[in-house]
Amino acid sequence: MNPRFKPGDAVTVRRAYPPGHLRTPHYIRGHHGIVERVCGSFANPEELAFGRNGLPALPLYRVRFTQRQVWPDYAGADGDTVDIEIYEHWLERV
Amino acid sequence: MHEDHPHDHAPDHDGPLSDYQLMEIAVRELLLEKRILTADEIRRAVEAMDARSPALGARVVARAWTDPAFKSRLLANGTAACEELGIEMAATKLVVVESTPEVHNLVVCTLCSCYPRMLLGLPPDWYKSRAYRARAVREPRAVLREFGTELPDGVTVRVHDSTADMRYLVLPLRPAGTEGWSEERLAGLVTRDSMVGVSVPAAA
Amino acid sequence: MRGYHDIGGLEAGPLHKSQHDYALWEKRVDAMLVLLSSKKLITTDELRLGIETLGADAYERLSYYERWIASISRALVARGVITTDELGRRMADAGRRARDSA
Secondary structure, X not given: XXXXXXXXXXXXXXXXXXXXXXXXXXXXXXXXXXXXXXXEEEOOHHHHOOOOOOOOOEEEEEEEEEHHHHOOOOOOOOOOEEEEEXXXXXXXXX | OOOOOOOOOOOOOOOOOOHXXXXXXXXXXXXXXXXXXXXXXXXXXXXXXXXXXXXHHHHHHHHXXXXXXXXXXXXXXXXXXXXXXXXXXXXXXXXXXEOOOOXXXXXXXXXXXXXXXXXXXXXXXXXXXXXXXXXXXXXXXXXXXXXXXXXXXXXXXXXXXXXXXXEEEEEOOOOOOOOOOOHHHHHOOOOXXXXXXXXXXXXX | OOOXXXXXXXXXXXXXXXOOOOXXXXXXXXXXXXXXXXXXXXXXHHHHHHHHOOOHHHHHHOOXXXXXXXXXXXXXXXXXXXXXXXXXXXXXXXXXXXXHHO
């Protein structure tokens, strides 16, 4: 599967809260970030968890978020970031 | 009926075994009888993990501090660079993040306990704890302070949440006053905590 | 809806830096996960799902490797590598042996 996004792209994490096995942490859903790198494509953990093969492999990205935008009460520097690996199907272009 | 199976001759604790210890015995014996695993494989895997320690990661850091070309390769492809040094990486996809005078890196796995085991051995209990996993992403500087690490003003903190297939190693900032040191001497300065990012190596 | 394991950003107390020595049974649990994984009989995500569905109380009460062995057992049964019946009989047998040798 060809990656939809490239480093520097502005993306937002979908606000969805399904049950099941997810690797997109709750705290980052709905937030905007910038793609820091394309990690490659990997089998979908949401499917692997149930004993299925998780194919086709999905593109995985490291996405960088500004901490001040993620936490209303963030006590640190303006430039502080949190970098998270997120699968493509959780991301939408801003 | 089942065939003779190895008994636990050396109990881990005095007193009755917990349900979970019984579960471990039962699963292991069943897997051995079904010839899915051998006792030898289990023993060797335990020994292999026992043999891994942060000294492996420290070698990688010391090489990166003294060899700029190696450092570039390490930052581009962490796994391949570690394998250059003869370190067994198995399926690990390593991302090495470089701390500089301007940027300090900290690694956490908020969802479970993902950790670069092939380079550092088993993770410490605190890394797997609720307190670290909950707080490191939200208040990294306060967490660092609890480890006695105070960063200078103007340093950016980057937290890496190890949520998927990558594993992270912090390449800490080389301390001042170590010019001309051998790799071996430099490796001695590199602690596990500095490769997770909760502390900073010092020359003293 | 939020998994009880999905705790990034939640309130939590001070860090405790104490480290327990790993018991042999814990190391064997770890070894079995690594070996079963390499033989494609379990994936890390099956292990994680099992832990994420033990229930909030078990997640708090059980130790790290207790959660692992519970999850590995469940995954192996789900895959048909072992049966619940085999597991139960062997656990009971192991318990009897332990009491007999005490």
